[in-house]
Amino acid sequence: GNSVTQMEGPVTLSEEAFLTINCTYTATGYPSLFWYVQYPGEGLQLLLKATKADDKGSNKGFEATYRKETTSFHLEKGSVQVSDSAVYFCALSEDGGFKTIFGAGTRLFVKA
Amino acid sequence: DVKVTQSSRYLVKRTGEKVFLECVQDMDHENMFWYRQDPGLGLRLIYFSYDVKMKEKGDIPEGYSVSREKKERFSLILESASTNQTSMYLCASSLAGVWNQPQHFGDGTRLSIL
Numbered sequence: 001g002n003s004v005t006q007m008e009g010p011v012t013l014s015e016e017a018f019l020t021i022n023c024t025y026t027a028t029g030y031p032s033l034f035w036y037v038q039y040p041g042e043g044l045q046l047l048l049k050a051t052k053a054d055d056k057g058s059n060k061g062f063e064a065t066y067r068k069e070t071t072s073f074h075l076e077k078g079s080v081q082v083s084d085s086a087v088y089f090c091a092l093s094e095d096g097g098f099k100t101i102f103g104a105g106t107r108l109f110v111k112a
Numbered sequence: 113d114v115k116v117t118q119s120s121r122y123l124v125k126r127t128g129e130k131v132f133l134e135c136v137q138d139m140d141h142e143n144m145f146w147y148r149q150d151p152g153l154g155l156r157l158i159y160f161s162y163d164v165k166m167k168e169k170g171d172i173p174e175g176y177s178v179s180r181e182k183k184e185r186f187s188l189i190l191e192s193a194s195t196n197q198t199s200m201y202l203c204a205s206s207l208a209g210v211w212n213q214p215q216h217f218g219d220g221t222r223l224s225i226l
Binding site: 032036043044089093098099100 | 116143152153154155157160162202204206208212213214215216217218219220
């Protein structure tokens, strides 16, 4: 079945460092891909999405490109801030359906 | 703005009790979901509903049931709580009809079963 695999955390960076969180997926159709973020004490909220191959989703300085050839959707940010400390979830929405499959989450700590 | 509200942020119950977790959304969404979140396991789908009075089992429905009597409200029921149901529970909703819609989440209920 469809699945999402993301790098294990925690990831610890200093402020202004470059961030990459790897995400790969397995899907039989043409899923939409998402990154969600969960700040401490809160639920998940959508960070960005991409709906077809080569699409780039972006929001708040974060970017991710839908790579069908490598079945990847890696999250990147050029310069992280302390306020980016959170858990990040990669997810896919099954083609034609409404269920979402989530990765295990990657916790990011950013030090001042 | 979109709002999914879960009735309790923290809840402590005893083994064997019947537990109700409530979720309300104000976005007129057709789809609603219940997940549990455990460290290292991410989110696992318990049940979902795509219409009033409709429900479908997710990946881990055992020990749970749900109720959706009104479009805006989706309740999760632990019939006889057990310690292995101690977890964070997240409710979400999404719009039907467009397949790539994101889900909107509540802030979660941290449930402890003693």
